[in-house]
Amino acid sequence: MVTTHTVTVEPIGRQIACREDQNLLDACLRNGIWMPHSCTHGTCATCKADLLDGDVDHGDASAFALMDFERTEGKLLLCQACPRSDVTIEGDIEAEEGLEFSPVRDFVGTVTEISDIARETRLVRIGLDSPMEFSAGQYVSITVPGQDCTRTYSMANPPSQPEAIELNIRRTPGGLASDGWVFKNLAVGDQVELSGPYGRFVFRPAREEKVIMIAGGTGLAPILSMIRHILSDPSTTHELHLFQGARQEVDLYAVEELRSLAAQHPDRLHYYPCLSDEEWDGPRGLVTEVLDEQFDRLREHVAYVCGPPPMVQAATKLLMRKRLFPRDIFHEDFFDESDKNSGGLKSPLLKH
Ligand SMILES: Cc1cc2nc3c(=O)[nH]c(=O)nc-3n(C[C@H](O)[C@H](O)[C@H](O)COP(=O)(O)OP(=O)(O)OC[C@H]3O[C@@H](n4cnc5c(N)ncnc54)[C@H](O)[C@@H]3O)c2cc1C
Ligand code: FES
Known part of the structure; x- marks a missing residue:
């Protein structure tokens, strides 16, 4: 049987149980304690917290995300550290007006659809054994069969459809x-x-x-969830500008749906599918180049950016140059295993 330890979470002083084979972030999220996190695989450093007392195994924390001297100083990555004794930790517990997060749970899903939606890109729909409450933009962690590992994929379906999740997966x-x-x-x-x-x-x-949305490749998935949610929710009136980047037309997906939504909501959704490597009758260039041409300044906008880390970095730089503050930019970097070894850290300017 795996040993379980008590974790005291400061500054709220709550005590929760955590198994030796469970990371501290997982224990917190399952108990409704919303700790900051992003990649959940030891790369982005968003979940860095203080170990005030006790011992942990630091797991597979990237040496870039958690440096040796930080370990000595009592820092840890919540998504990697597993307790080896009762521990006390302290982190920035997230609380933001208007946001409520659902506790993490386990699900068993059954694949109901697999279809090719673009070059090297598949839609995978998975029916769940019970509905999953989530917020538009969130992701799941899937166990890879036969391997002792998990991978993370964002939901593209809106939260109003909680019985099945749609994933967009690039090879x-x-x-x-x-x-x-x-x-x-x-x-x-x-x-x-x-x-x-x-x-x-x-x-x-x-x-x-007004909202600027920038998506590279399958970075469209969480943004698609947001758009589907926003445009079908009568309580929201946001105006959206979506910049979807791809190299060639065969790499773009969900184009028909997005064009149709833009036609149905001409004042709400402005859609710019951008191709960097092919001439066509739509916007030509990197998403950042097309955005740069469309907007002189972006004060009084909020931005959501998702995709490969270099694209997120380039977009963030441009948004800040156009006068957006870090508090106005929300982003998801699709870090993978190679980023762990090369230090694919998010921009130090951004907190979210
Ligand atoms: C929050 C989040 C959400 C995401 N959502 C999506 C999504 O909706 N859709 C999507 O397509 N992707 C998404 N991703 C990316 C996804 O989680 C995977 O990283 C991606 O699918 C690659 O996984 P893989 O197992 O196929 O490749 P991996 O086996 O992880 O390999 C990825 C790369 O790393 C290299 N590599 C593997 N192991 C090592 C090692 N030890 N050292 C150095 N290099 C190594 C491989 O050669 C390869 O180039 C998301 C990532 C994050 C963090
Ligand atoms: S969430 Fe822990 S390092 Fe990214």
């Missing part, structure tokens, strides 16, 4: 989950184990400014 050549499983032998009817919802890249309804 990473040689990748354990995408290439070795999803694109190889995942089939309709297969059962999958997953947990969720995770993440704080969520739509903030209380921010009423």
Whole structure:
């Protein structure tokens, strides 16, 4: 039997149980204590916290996200550290007006649809054994069958459809989950184990400014969830400007749906699908170049950016140059295993 320890979470002083094979973030999120986190695999450093008392195993924390001297000074990454005694930790417990997060739970899902939606990109729909409450923009962690590891994928469906999740998965050549499983032998009817919802890249309804959305590749998934949610919720009136980046037309997906939504809501959704490597009759260039041409300044806007880390970095720089503050920029970096070794850290300017 795995030993369980007591974790005291400061500054709220709550005590929760955590198994030796469970990381501290998982224990907090399952108990409704919303600790900051983003990648959940030891790369982004968002979940860094203080170990005030006790011993932990630091797990697979990237040496870039948690440096040796920080370990000595009593820092840890909540998403990697597992208790080896009763411990006391202290972190910034998240509380933001208008936001409520659902506790993380385990689910068993059954694959009901697999379809190719763009080059090297698949839609995978998974029916759940019980509905998952989540906020638009969040993600799940899926156990890769036969491997002692999990991978994270964002929901593209809106929270109003909690019985099944839609994932948009891009193939990473040689990748354990995408290439070795999803694109190889995942089939309709297969059962999958997953947990969720995770993440704080969520739509903030209380921010009423105009919204800039920037998506690279399958970074569209959480943004699609937000758009589907916002445009079908009569209580929201936000005006959205979506910049979707791809190299060629075959790499774009959800284009028909987004064009149709833009036609149905001409004052609410402005859609710019951008191609960087091909001439066509739509916007040409990197998403950042197209955005740069469209807007001189972006004061009084809020931005949501998601995709490969270099794209997120470039977009963030541009947004700040156009006068957005870090508090106005929400982002999700699709870090993968290679980022852990190369130090794919998010911009130090951004807190979210
Ligand atoms: C919050 C979040 C949400 C995400 N949502 C989505 C989504 O909606 N859709 C989507 O397509 N992706 C998403 N991703 C990315 C996804 O989680 C995976 O990282 C991606 O699918 C690759 O996983 P893989 O198992 O196929 O590849 P991996 O096996 O993880 O390999 C990825 C790359 O790392 C290299 N690599 C593997 N192991 C090592 C190692 N030890 N050292 C150095 N290099 C190594 C591989 O060669 C490869 O180039 C998300 C990521 C995050 C953090
Ligand atoms: S959430 Fe822990 S390092 Fe990213």
